[in-house]
Amino acid sequence: MKTKIAASIIALTTVALAAPALAQAPAAAPAASATASASASTAISVDKTTVADIIKNPKAKAALEAALPPITQYYDQIGGMTLAQVAPMSQGALDDAKLKALQVKFDEINAGK
16 A cells, blocks of 8 residues: 555656646747747858858858859868958958958848849
């Protein structure tokens, strides 16, 4: 008899402990959806978007490679950097004029043109 009572207590305790965890599960869904919408609304930028993220977008990658063809050989080295961070190390290959021109292209891509 004591075994049945102990088993019942354990079962009730398990259910009681699991209930708060289950109650919190729906709260995680809106946070995940907010994160997804925040990343979807992030515009490509020469000073805020890493090279690795730029080249994930085929149009942005094409614009970057058209403006600076040799950059493809450096993707593995500069992937975590923004183009603005890369510019001072580019020995003039990526100057302010190219950054501005790329931003114009990225703005067109961001606008869906």
